[in-house]
Amino acid sequence: MKIETILFDLDGTLINTNELIIESFLHTLNHYYPNQYKREDVFSFIGPPLYDTFAEMNEGKVEEMMAVYRKFNHEQHDVLVKEFDSVFETVEMLHQKGYKLGIVTTKIRSTVNMGLKLTNLDQFFDVVVTLDDVENAKPHPEPVLTALKQLDAKAEHAIMVGDNYHDIEAGKHAGTKTAGVSWTIKGEEFLKAYNPDFMLHKMTDLLKIVGVE
Known part of the structure; x- marks a missing residue:
């Protein structure tokens, strides 16, 4: 070979980017579902496209949730990566x-x-x-x-x-x-x-x- x-x-x-992704998910999920998600709960979300993950949670708010996630993610990117x-x-x-x-x-x-x-x-x-x-x-x-x-x-x-x-x-x-x-x-x-x-x-x-x- x-x-x-x-x-x-x-x-x-x-x-x-693990810490950045975890914090971005927690920031977003706590906004929509306060205190329902812990750190280890979001590990399974790492990898698939954001759209797929958020569509399973709330199909009507996918774009909105992605926007919240990406705003935090971009703001914190250079600090956490x-x-x-x-x-x-x-x-x-x-x-x-x-x-x-x-x-x-x-x-x-x-x-x-x-x-x-x-x-x-x-x-x-x-x-x-x-x-x-x-x-x-x-x-x-x-x-x-x-x-x-x-x-x-x-x-x-x-x-x-x-x-x-x-x-x-x-x-x-x-x-x-x-x-x-x-x-x-x-x-x-x-x-x-x-x-x-x-x-x-x-x-x-x-x-x-x-x-x-």
Whole structure:
């Protein structure tokens, strides 16, 4: 297996937005449902598109709830977001070695751009596929296939790296190899249940998998 293309999820994989996302959900939910949600209650909301999460709660107020969430999220973004250990040096090395690199995320482009710019990772990615660019979000294969097409890359020579089952299933459905990250907020055992081809315990583990010594 020769890996030439590496696709990454963003939140929870490259950058630590967990605290930002949790606080954004709690802020929004406490506004609409005071004192009904605790911190651990929102863990399951991390990963799917915002629309899907809020539609299950109150279909009539989805857009309004998304606006409340995003206002808080953008205001607090630069305070709460950090990159994970060894991410920058790993992505920089892959870029220097000529790998095709892409982001595949369920977030909207404006928020994605904020995270990439804040962590200075924006310089390394040839393609960024966001929720704005597809009809179907992960775990549907469309976002992964869209990134591969834009990169002129073959699925059999690509790997999808992520912290959620949506990432693993999207990669499998698109025909790529998959790698989970052990620092997922949902726990390594949760992600292992979806049988990723590899499990990363630090981002530098990826270098050996793709053949960078």
